[in-house]
Amino acid sequence: MSSGGNGYFDLPSDLQHSYAGLIEVHLTESLIPVGIGLAVSLPLAALCVRFRWLYPPLLWVSTILYAIPSIAFFVFLIDYTGASQTTVIIPLTVYTFVILLPAIVDGVRSVPPETLAASEAMGFNSFQRFYLVQLPNAVPAIFAGLRVATVSSISLVSIGSIIGNQGGLGNLLGDALAYHRYNLAVTSVVSIAVLGIALDVLLIGLRTLLTPWMPRGRGAARKAAIAAAVEPTDSAAPGGPGSGAKPAELEGAGR
């Protein structure tokens, strides 16, 4: 770690991290939320599929949570968890959950009834049916949600720099402003964008491995990906009163 230079990778010593160290912090703060979010939303989605009445209220709560700006969320939490990584991880976990829950529920619900009937005829119980039939069929929709959640998590971590250097690569932005080092801002933005795109590509690869049954070829894969990214649902009700609260299609970077 050198300081005093003016290059793109001469990091000021107040960051207390090398470039690789910042990447590590950034990945920790963005991927732990995705992991926890997935772990929480899978069982909850299973419950929502089993008990239909549970889904609308959960959707409303998650819409409200998603509307809280991340910067406000971080600053709220400082009082409870201090200026720590936890303060960044909690809001990002919430946002991940908000993106994944509808993706999983809609994905599971859109499994064709013939498939379900076949699994019933094979003597599957409801647990087997969920984990062996519905969930694997929902993998494309779940991965569409995971990609959005991961990429936005990576771009949102940078806002953590506002609450006292908890933003991984985003911390370079604070120093760029403080020392008028424009090249640090370039390093930060480019690194974060490259990190996000790299993980997106990684997830696409993983999805392809997990869904050998999906139609191959550029056109088919692209069509499926876009269809899932837009609305992991069926063609039904894109925007009726019920889906007024549906944050499934919230596919944007950050806030």
Added chain:
Amino acid sequence: MNLFHYISDFLTDSSHWHGYDGIPHRLDQHLGYSFEALAIAAAIALPIGLVSGHTGRGGNALAVVATAGRALPSYGLLVLMFFWIGRIGLLPVMIPLVALAVPPILVTSYEAMRTVDPAPVDAARGMGMGPAAVLFQVELPVALPLILSGMRSAAIQVVSTAAIAATVSLGGLGRYIVDGYYQRNYETVAGGGALIALLALAMVGVFWILERVVVSPGVRRSN
């Protein structure tokens, strides 16, 4: 004191309701930034998404643009723009907000046009409608609910992200969060955060009403 106490104290303090730093003025600025960004994003993304969805061309390019737009960190872009172009009007805030709003609008409008049921389109052609009439009187009305849902998610994200404008000394409701944080004034932070969240939720309501008004009853029922 819990969070709701702080929020209600902030909102009921009459000194917060007038003057340059008052809620009405900050709200006005915040809405101004958000609407301007949404309008620019819609002007860019809607025609491209609709045309490529209609013709079925350029889907791969759109997916790449949308992923790239998502991967760009809004706050980082804001700081970068601040360096590049300084504080020339609202330009440094508009660029990150537009970059945020373009991907959802682009992808949903493309997908909305792709997923229009071909049967009514064929029927319209059979009735002798020309390409323009098919596009504007059949495809667009049917695609409208999905297009609006893309606009809605863009609106929610833009409204809540516009808060970062305050970090480079611009206005909007984000001022309360940033100033409150530096003054260690939790009440102001909580109040500002709550106002922005309410505004974002209000967008859900606005789009619900908009859909009631502009989507044809037949399309709404068939959904």
